[in-house]
Amino acid sequence: MEELKRKIEPLLLKTQKPARYIGGELGSVIKDKSKVDVRFAFCFPDVYDVGMSHLGMKILYGLKNARENWWCERVFMPEKDFEKQMRDNDIPLYALESLDPIKDFDFIGFTLQYELSYTNVLEMLDLAGLPVLSKDRTDLTPIVIGGGPCVCNPEPVADFFDLFVLGEGEELNIELLELYERMKPHNPTKQEFLREAAKIEGVYVPSFYDVDYNDDGTVKSITPNCDTAPAKIRKRVIKDFDKVYYPDSFVVPFTSIVHDRAVVEVLRGCIRGCRFCQAGFIYRPFREKGIDTIEKQTKALCEQTGYEQVSLSSLSTSDYTEIEKLLATLADYTDKENVNLSLPSLRIDSFSEELLERIASVRKSGLTFAPEAGTQRLRDVINKNITEEEIMHTCRMAFAAGYGTVKLYFMLGLPDETDEDVLGIPELAHKIVDLYYETPRELRAATIQVSLSTATFVPKPFTPFEFEPQATPEEIDLKQKLIIDNIRSKKVKFSYHQQPVSKLEAVLARGDRRVCKAVYEAWKKGCTLDSWDEHFRPELWDEAFAECGIDRSFYANRRREYDEVMPWSHLDYLVSREFFIRENKKAHQALTTRNCCEGCSGCGISKEYGGLYCKGV
Amino acid sequence: MAQPKNQNLIVERWDYRLTFAKEGRARYISHLDLMRTMQRAIKRAKVPIWYTQGFNPHAYLMFPLALPLGTDSEIETLDIALTEDWEFDRLVEQLNGSMPEGLYFISAARPVRSHKDIAAARYDIELSFNRPAGEMLGLFESFVSGETIEIEKRVKPKKGRKPGVKLVDIKPLMTLNSYELRGEKLYIDITLPAGVESNINTGVVIDAFCAFAKAEFETIYTKRTKILCKDGENFT
Numbered sequence: 048m049e050e051l052k053r054k055i056e057p058l059l060l061k062t063q064k065p066a067r068y069i070g071g072e073l074g075s076v077i078k079d080k081s082k083v084d085v086r087f088a089f090c091f092p093d094v095y096d097v098g099m100s101h102l103g104m105k106i107l108y109g110l111k112n113a114r115e116n117w118w119c120e121r122v123f124m125p126e127k128d129f130e131k132q133m134r135d136n137d138i139p140l141y142a143l144e145s146l147d148p149i150k151d152f153d154f155i156g157f158t159l160q161y162e163l164s165y166t167n168v169l170e171m172l173d174l175a176g177l178p179v180l181s182k183d184r185t186d187l188t189p190i191v192i193g194g195g196p197c198v199c200n201p202e203p204v205a206d207f208f209d210l211f212v213l214g215e216g217e218e219l220n221i222e223l224l225e226l227y228e229r230m231k232p233h234n235p236t237k238q239e240f241l242r243e244a245a246k247i248e249g250v251y252v253p254s255f256y257d258v259d260y261n262d263d264g265t266v267k268s269i270t271p272n273c274d275t276a277p278a279k280i281r282k283r284v285i286k287d288f289d290k291v292y293y294p295d296s297f298v299v300p301f302t303s304i305v306h307d308r309a310v311v312e313v314l315r316g317c318i319r320g321c322r323f324c325q326a327g328f329i330y331r332p333f334r335e336k337g338i339d340t341i342e343k344q345t346k347a348l349c350e351q352t353g354y355e356q357v358s359l360s361s362l363s364t365s366d367y368t369e370i371e372k373l374l375a376t377l378a379d380y381t382d383k384e385n386v387n388l389s390l391p392s393l394r395i396d397s398f399s400e401e402l403l404e405r406i407a408s409v410r411k412s413g414l415t416f417a418p419e420a421g422t423q424r425l426r427d428v429i430n431k432n433i434t435e436e437e438i439m440h441t442c443r444m445a446f447a448a449g450y451g452t453v454k455l456y457f458m459l460g461l462p463d464e465t466d467e468d469v470l471g472i473p474e475l476a477h478k479i480v481d482l483y484y485e486t487p488r489e490l491r492a493a494t495i496q497v498s499l500s501t502a503t504f505v506p507k508p509f510t511p512f513e514f515e516p517q518a519t520p521e522e523i524d525l526k527q528k529l530i531i532d533n534i535r536s537k538k539v540k541f542s543y544h545q546q547p548v549s550k551l552e553a554v555l556a557r558g559d560r561r562v563c564k565a566v567y568e569a570w571k572k573g574c575t576l577d578s579w580d581e582h583f584r585p586e587l588w589d590e591a592f593a594e595c596g597i598d599r600s601f602y603a604n605r606r607r608e609y610d611e612v613m614p615w616s617h618l619d620y621l622v623s624r625e626f627f628i629r630e631n632k633k634a635h636q637a638l639t640t641r642n643c644c645e646g647c648s649g650c651g652i653s654k655e656y657g658g659l660y661c662k663g664v
Numbered sequence: 665m666a667q668p669k670n671q672n673l674i675v676e677r678w679d680y681r682l683t684f685a686k687e688g689r690a691r692y693i694s695h696l697d698l699m700r701t702m703q704r705a706i707k708r709a710k711v712p713i714w715y716t717q718g719f720n721p722h723a724y725l726m727f728p729l730a731l732p733l734g735t736d737s738e739i740e741t742l743d744i745a746l747t748e749d750w751e752f753d754r755l756v757e758q759l760n761g762s763m764p765e766g767l768y769f770i771s772a773a774r775p776v777r778s779h780k781d782i783a784a785a786r787y788d789i790e791l792s793f794n795r796p797a798g799e800m801l802g803l804f805e806s807f808v809s810g811e812t813i814e815i816e817k818r819v820k821p822k823k824g825r826k827p828g829v830k831l832v833d834i835k836p837l838m839t840l841n842s843y844e845l846r847g848e849k850l851y852i853d854i855t856l857p858a859g860v861e862s863n864i865n866t867g868v869v870i871d872a873f874c875a876f877a878k879a880e881f882e883t884i885y886t887k888r889t890k891i892l893c894k895d896g897e898n899f900t
C-alpha cells in the first residue's frame with residue numbers, strides 16, 4: 048500500500064476530483080491483510096461518480112465483508128486524465144481500500160450494467176496488468192467473473208471472462224467464495240476450480256460450451272464440453288426476499304456522485320410486463336419486503352451515513368402492495384430527522400395530495416411521464432399501461448397547483464410503428480400545452496415548457512421483442528424529422544439520442560461470441576468510456592467491425608424466427624420462450640396482457656421462487 | 665400553501681468554534697466536499713445541530729477559512745451552532761465517534777474573533793525535485809532574493825470579457841520564515857496572506873519557483889501550521 052500510495056499522491060494534485068482515486072471514505076472497510084483468506088476486487092466498469100451510485104455494489108460489498116476473513120474492495124474506471132497519469136507512471140489498477148494492485152487478488156468481479164461499458168472491462172484488466180483474454184490468464188488467480196443484467200447474454204464478452212454468475216448474487220457469491228476458500232489450500236489449477244464452480248447453480252463457465260453455427264450465420268447449437276457443466280444454466284433468485292441480506296452501512300463518498308443518498312430496496316421484480324423492458328422480465332418474479340424491514344433498514348442507513356436524503360429503490364415503487372402505509376410510516380421518521388424521502392419511480396396519480404405534500408422529491412422534480420409511444424395503439428403493442436386520460440388528468444391537477452414543466456419520454460423505432468404513431472408524440476405535447484392555457488391564469492405557473500425526449504428502441508434478449516429487428520439509423524432519422532417538422536409550439540422542446548450508439552447497443556445486446564473480436568479490436572483502437580458522448584468514437588467501432596468482417600445489421604436489423612437458436616439459448620431466466628413468443632404475437636395484434644397483480648399470465652415461473660402473484664408450478 | 669417545515673422550532677442557539685485536523689487520505693477532500701462531509705458527520709453524531717429557518721432548512725456550518733486541496737493541517741476551524749448548551753469535551757467526543765479516516769476534531773470553544781480578522785496563514789512545505797536538492801536550494805535563494813516575485817493571478821472578468829490573468833508581485837506580501845535543506849529535500853516555512861481580503865495559496869508560489877528554476881517537483885507535502893489575525897494573534 049505505502050509504495051503505491053507514494054506514487055499516487057503527487058499525481059492527485061494534477062487530477063480532476065482526486066478524492067475519487069484515494070479511498071478513505073466513511074464506511075469503507077479496512078482489514079488486516081494477514082488475517083484475510085479471500086480478496087475480491089469489485090469492479091464497476093465506469094467512473095467513480097457513476098459506479099458509487101450503484102446499489103448492487105453496495106449490497107455485495109457489505110455481504111462479502113461481513114465475513115471476517117474475506118475482504119471485498121472497490122475499483123472504478125479512471126477518467127482519461129488519471130488513466131494517462133497511471134500509465135505514464137507505471138501505476139497498476141489498484142483497489143481503493145488497500146491501494147493494493149488488483150492483479151494479486153483472488154477474484155476480480157465486474158458488474159455489467161450496460162453494454163457500452165464492455166470496452167471499459169478490457170481497459171481495466173489491461174490497466175491491472177492482466178491479459179484481457181481468459182485463455183491467456185492461465186494461473187488460478189485472479190479469477191475474473193461477471194454479473195449483472197447484461198450477463199443474460201454475455202456472449203459478446205465471453206472470451207474475456209472466466210465465469211459468469213447469473214441472476215441475484217446474495218447467495219451465489221457466498222457459495223462461490225466458499226468453494227474457493229475450501230479449494231485454495233490444495234492449490235488447484237484454474238481448470239479444476241472452474242470444473243467445480245460450474246456445479247453451482249447459476250454459474251456459467253463460457254469455455255465449457257462449444258457454439259456451432261449454421262450456414263446462414265445463425266447459431267446452430269450450444270453444447271457443454273465438460274461433464275460438470277449443465278446443458279442449461281439457470282439464474283438465481285432469492286426466494287425469501289424479506290430476509291435477504293441488506294447492508295446497514297454504505298460507503299459515503301466525499302465528492303458528489305450521481306445518486307448521493309441512502310437507498311433502500313423495497314421490492315424486486317416488476318408486475319407490469321412492458322414488452323420492450325428487459326428489467327421487467329429478467330428480475331421476475333415480483334417479491335417485496337415487509338414494512339417493518341424497510342423501516343428498520345431506512346433508519347439504520349440514515350443513522351450510519353448521515354445522509355439527508357433517502358430514496359426507495361425498485362423498478363416501480365407504486366406497485367408496493369401497501370404503498371400508502373409504507374410512505375406514511377417512513378415519512379413519520381424522515382420528517383422528524385430532517386431527512387428527505389424521495390421516490391424515483393412513482394406513478395404520482397395514485398396518491399392523495401396530502402401524502403404528496405409530505406414527499407419532497409415529488410414537489411421539486413416536476414412532472415415526468417414515460418408514455419414511450421405516441422398513440423394508444425402503439426402503447427398497446429408494447430403493453431405500456433398508461434393512457435392519455437391519465438396523463439391529462441395528472442397534468443390538469445398539477446397545472447392548477449402551479450407546475451410549469453412537463454417531461455415526456457418516448458422510444459422511436461418500436462415494432463409496428465407507423466407515421467401516425469410518431470406524429471402522436473408532438474400531438475400529445477400540444478394537447479398538454481393547450482391544457483395549460485385552459486388552466487385559470489391565477490392558478491397556473493407563469494410559463495409552460497413541455498420537453499420531449501426520444502431514444503432509439505434497442506431490442507433486448509429475454510423480452511417478447513427479442514425477435515424484432517431494430518429500426519435502421521436512416522429510418523430513425525426520418526422519424527425524428529417528422530417530429531421536428533410537426534412541432535407547432537415554441538413551448539415544446541425536443542431532444543434526441545444519437546444514432547450510432549443505439550445500433551452498437553443492439554449488436555452488443557443480441558450478439559454471439561463472434562462479436563468478442565470486434566469488442567477487442569475496438570478497444571485496441573482506443574475505444575473506452577463509450578457511454579460518454581464526449582468519448583464515444585463511432586468511426587473506430589466502424590473500423591473494428593469491418594476488420595473483423597462482422598455485419599452489424601445481421602445482429603441489429605434482422606427479424607429472428609421463433610425457432611431460431613438464440614446466442615443465449617443455453618441460459619434460463621425462468622420466463623419461458625413460449626411466453627415470449629405468445630407475447631410477441633399479441634404485440635403484433637396490439638393486444639395487451641394484464642399485469643401480474645391483476646392475474647398471473649403464466650410466464651413460466653414456478654411459485655416456489657417466492658413470487659407474490661405467481662400461480663404456476 | 666406549504667409551510668416552512670420547522671417554523672415552530674426554537675431559535676435559541678449556542679455557538680461553537682471547532683478545531684479539527686485534516687490529514688492523510690482526507691487531504692484530497694475539496695473544500696466544497698468538506699462541507700458536505702461535515703454536515704453528514706454531524707448528522708451521524710446526533711448532536712443537536714441548529715437548523716436555519718425557512719423553506720429549505722439546513723444545518724448551520726461555516727468554515728472561517730478554506731484549506732487548499734492536498735494540504736495537511738491540525739488547526740482548521742469550523743463554526744457550528746447547537747440548540748442545546750453542550751460541554752466542549754462532550755461535543756468533540758461525540759463528533760469523533762464516526763469520522764472518516766484522517767478527519768477528526770481536536771477541541772471546541774466559543775468563537776472569539778470574527779472570521780474577517782483572518783489575515784495570514786503559515787505553512788511548512790517539503791519538496792523534492794527532478795534535480796539535485798543542493799542545486800535547488802541555490803535556485804530558491806536567487807528566487808527569493810530577486811527584486812520582485814511575480815505570480816500569475818486570475819482576475820475576475822469584466823462584463824463581456826474573457827477571464828484574464830495579471831501579474832502580481834507577492835514579495836511584499838509574503839514572509840519567508842526559514843528555508844533549508846534536509847537530506848534530499850527542501851524545507852520552506854512561509855507565511856502568506858489569507859482571508860477575505862487577499863488570499864495566496866502555496867501552490868502558486870511553488871509553481872512560480874518551478875517556472876523560475878525550470879524544474880519540476882517530484883513529491884510535495886504541505887502543512888498549514890498557523891492561522892493568524894491582522895494583529896498577529898492566532899485566530900483560535
Ligand code: SF4
Pocket residue numbers: 331332333643646647648649650651652653658660661662663
Ligand atoms: S408466473 Fe405469473 S405472476 Fe409470476 S411473474 Fe410470471 S406472469 Fe407474473
